[in-house]
Amino acid sequence: MTSTTQYLSVLHRLRPTASLQRFLITAFTCLSAIACDSAPTSETSSGPKIVTTFLPVHLFTKAVVGDTGQVDILISPGKEVHDYQATPEDAKLLAQADILVENGLGMEAFLSDLVANAGNSELQQIDSSKGIEAMDGEHGHDEHGHDEHKHDEHKHDEHKHDEHKHDEHGHDEHGHDEHGHGHHHPEGNPHVWLDPVLAQQQVANIRDRLIEIDPDNADSYRSNAEAYIQQLQQLDSEFKEKLAPVQGCNFITFHDAFGHLAQRYGLQQEAIVHIPEDSITPQDIQRVQQLAKQHSVKALFTEPGIEDKRIEQISSDLNLSLEAINPLESGETDPQYYFQVMRSNLEALSRACQNN
Numbered sequence: 001m002t003s004t005t006q007y008l009s010v011l012h013r014l015r016p017t018a019s020l021q022r023f024l025i026t027a028f029t030c031l032s033a034i035a036c037d038s039a040p041t042s043e044t045s046s047g048p049k050i051v052t053t054f055l056p057v058h059l060f061t062k063a064v065v066g067d068t069g070q071v072d073i074l075i076s077p078g079k080e081v082h083d084y085q086a087t088p089e090d091a092k093l094l095a096q097a098d099i100l101v102e103n104g105l106g107m108e109a110f111l112s113d114l115v116a117n118a119g120n121s122e123l124q125q126i127d128s129s130k131g132i133e134a135m136d137g138e139h140g141h142d143e144h145g146h147d148e149h150k151h152d153e154h155k156h157d158e159h160k161h162d163e164h165k166h167d168e169h170g171h172d173e174h175g176h177d178e179h180g181h182g183h184h185h186p187e188g189n190p191h192v193w194l195d196p197v198l199a200q201q202q203v204a205n206i207r208d209r210l211i212e213i214d215p216d217n218a219d220s221y222r223s224n225a226e227a228y229i230q231q232l233q234q235l236d237s238e239f240k241e242k243l244a245p246v247q248g249c250n251f252i253t254f255h256d257a258f259g260h261l262a263q264r265y266g267l268q269q270e271a272i273v274h275i276p277e278d279s280i281t282p283q284d285i286q287r288v289q290q291l292a293k294q295h296s297v298k299a300l301f302t303e304p305g306i307e308d309k310r311i312e313q314i315s316s317d318l319n320l321s322l323e324a325i326n327p328l329e330s331g332e333t334d335p336q337y338y339f340q341v342m343r344s345n346l347e348a349l350s351r352a353c354q355n356n
């Protein structure tokens with residue numbers, strides 16, 4: 001457990017005391033009133049126990065939940081997300097949870113086995129990317145739109161175990177092979193949270209399912225979600241405005257995370273590797289160099305925490321400046337952290353595309 005989640009747990013343990021105080025105050029007031037037409041609300045203590053899978057979906061869920069419930073995170077920031085192996089503690093956490101929120105689109109390949117192991121028949125699942133047609137993972141083109149749509153129709157909640165069994169084994173046993181250049185996320189590139197427009201849909205999905213599951217707190221979920229969606233709309237406007245002058249800018253990232261963002265704002269992303277665990281092969285370097293020759297590549301980006309001499313080598317070979325952009329797979333757990341990182345990503349993209 002990270003210090004942040006420990007801190008959160010402490011906060012949540014304190015809540016029943018606060019609501020007990022409110023209850024006593026309300027009860028006392030009612031004694032002297034002629035009629036008490038509303039029962040004391042205890043929305044903070046009655047809120048659901050929610051577990052999210054990893055950072056972006058954690059930020060979005062916390063933004064919607066606010067003070068209403070407890071929100072924990074399965075993959076604590078700093079742990080690798082793409083090839084995550086669930087632990088017995090994760091199963092314990094899910095066994096005690098009311099709601100599980102996932103990014104979806106195949107990002108959390110470990111999840112269906114974990115949910116089965118947790119044995120919590122009451123657990124409600126929220127797929128935050130429900131209805132989003134993700135682009136193909138490879139190079140930002142959308143050839144596989146129809147396949148993904150088909151998959152969406154058999155959506156997650158009810159049929160999860162059967163439907164995803166095949167994926168699970170693929171990832172667990174053959175993770176690296178699967179993620180080679182012939183990689184496929186059968187459901188499309190899952191990095192939808194990096195597109196401020198798709199992020200709005202994720203927040204709305206989380207809101208709608210929370211309202212279904214916990215209608216008592218609907219008003220709070222609605223107003224929290226609205227505030228966060230407004231911020232995402234503002235962010236989208238800033239991206240549009242800042243990236244308009246660099247339309248068509250072709251950039252290379254370390255891992256294949258920014259395709260949705262690129263497509264949204266008229267840029268082109270190529271990636272050195274598919275997922276961060278992949279090691280950079282001579283073929284990757286050759287492919288990137290060819291791409292740089294074919295297209296006019298403007299920028300090369302690494303990621304925070306990735307130090308690989310081969311990226312520096314590519315940068316100097318291609319005479320491209322090297323900056324970092326952050327795929328938000330790790331970081332701080334305050335919902336506002338999303339905007340901080342996305343604005344700094346925007347600055348880096350805009351600067352690199354203009355300067356080269």
Ligand SMILES: [Zn+2]
Binds near residue numbers: 082255275
């Ligand atoms: Zn990723």
